[in-house]
Amino acid sequence: MTRAKAKKATHGKQPGGKQAGGKPPKKGLPWFAWLFIALAIAGAVVLVRIYPMGQPSPDNLGKPRAAIVDQLYNLQPNEAFIAEVTRELEEYGFAVDLYQGDEITVDFYCDLPSHGYKLIVFRAHSGLLGGGDFYIPETVLFTNEEYSTSRHPTDQVRGRLTMGAPGPGQPVMFGITASFVTGSMKGRFDDTVIIIMGCGGIALTDLAQAFVDKGASAYLAWDLSTLLHYADEATLYLTGQLCSEKATIKEAVDSTMHVKGPDPEYEAVLQYYPSGTGDKTLEELVQMEFDAGDDAGA
Numbered sequence: 001m002t003r004a005k006a007k008k009a010t011h012g013k014q015p016g017g018k019q020a021g022g023k024p025p026k027k028g029l030p031w032f033a034w035l036f037i038a039l040a041i042a043g044a045v046v047l048v049r050i051y052p053m054g055q056p057s058p059d060n061l062g063k064p065r066a067a068i069v070d071q072l073y074n075l076q077p078n079e080a081f082i083a084e085v086t087r088e089l090e091e092y093g094f095a096v097d098l099y100q101g102d103e104i105t106v107d108f109y110c111d112l113p114s115h116g117y118k119l120i121v122f123r124a125h126s127g128l129l130g131g132g133d134f135y136i137p138e139t140v141l142f143t144n145e146e147y148s149t150s151r152h153p154t155d156q157v158r159g160r161l162t163m164g165a166p167g168p169g170q171p172v173m174f175g176i177t178a179s180f181v182t183g184s185m186k187g188r189f190d191d192t193v194i195i196i197m198g199c200g201g202i203a204l205t206d207l208a209q210a211f212v213d214k215g216a217s218a219y220l221a222w223d224l225s226t227l228l229h230y231a232d233e234a235t236l237y238l239t240g241q242l243c244s245e246k247a248t249i250k251e252a253v254d255s256t257m258h259v260k261g262p263d264p265e266y267e268a269v270l271q272y273y274p275s276g277t278g279d280k281t282l283e284e285l286v287q288m289e290f291d292a293g294d295d296a297g298a
Contacts, residue, residue: 064118064288066094071124071144072228073100075166078123081232085121085239092243092282094119105145106152106161106174113187113214118286119195121235125166126198126207127225139200139207140164140175147172160184178210188215191287195238196221197231199268208273217285218249218277224268234260234270242282249285250278 066089068082077100086096097115099108104124112120122141129136140162145151147163152174155161160180165172176184194216201221202208208219220238222231234256241252249272262269272278277285 063093063095064286065097065116066119067097067099067112067115067117067121069104069112069120069122069124070098070100071104071122071142073123074102074144075170076228078228078232081123081236084236088236088239088243089119102144104143106143106155106176109141109143109176109180110184111186113185113189117189117192118288119193119282120189121195121197121239123197123232123235126196126221127164127200128203129162129164137204137206138162138177139204140177141196141198141201141207142166143174143176145174147174155180155184158183178206181207181210182213185214190215191285192216193242193282193285194219195235197226197235198222199225199266202271202273205273212274217287218280219273220249220253220270221273222263222268223271224263225266226263226268227265230260230263230265238270246281246283248279248281253278 068085070077070082082098086098089096097117125142127140129138129140142164149156152161158179160177160183162175162177163172164175189211192211192215194211196202196207196219198221200223202219203223208221211219237260238252238256241247241255242249245252245255247255253270253272256270
């Protein structure tokens, strides 16, 4: 640093304003360099605005898109499950987005329909409101956003949000209800297949009907509590039946129950809703054409 300063001092101007000997003073970048920088920045802004988080990149344009919502990642991650389900979906022809852990907030659920996904796997806690022998006839899907009385006051007052803990000693989190799906989510799940891996996702049909009212073509879930390792294994098998085997919804559900059986502890059974979707394949339900090179059904 001292050496540089000394050198600079010897290159001042001589009396009369003439430049002393040595290299001429450095000038700023030429105009065309600044133009190039400005164009590069503008291009980056355009890319961010066209392809925000959760939106297709240029490589995935035209592909139907699927999402894995792994709300359980912080508590019980299963990277092998995520990798295998992603592989099944991608080989079928989907571009797959993964959301995990603290990304799963109330606002995340609110914006989810606007991304245009055609299949969504919810690896998330769910269940009926209440505890012990007391239950309220309402299905809840958990977020990873810690509960606060001051957050989302309008949705809380309207009964669209509730609070609950997945188990004893667990933090209390926000949960979304059927009325949140129909009243607070932005956009629609047009022709989207919904898979709920949590407990009691179809013990009642309120949440299933809410997703269908929001445009979903089919809703698959378990009718009672499930062990997570069982739900992971059964959902992976189910995904393979829908994607690799090109099975109809009924065939895929029946095969899953035949091969994997009900939940070994709670005897939960996989079901689908509405009943009229049973004879349709995944490709028919999402109503999109897959690329000819993809491994989709004809």
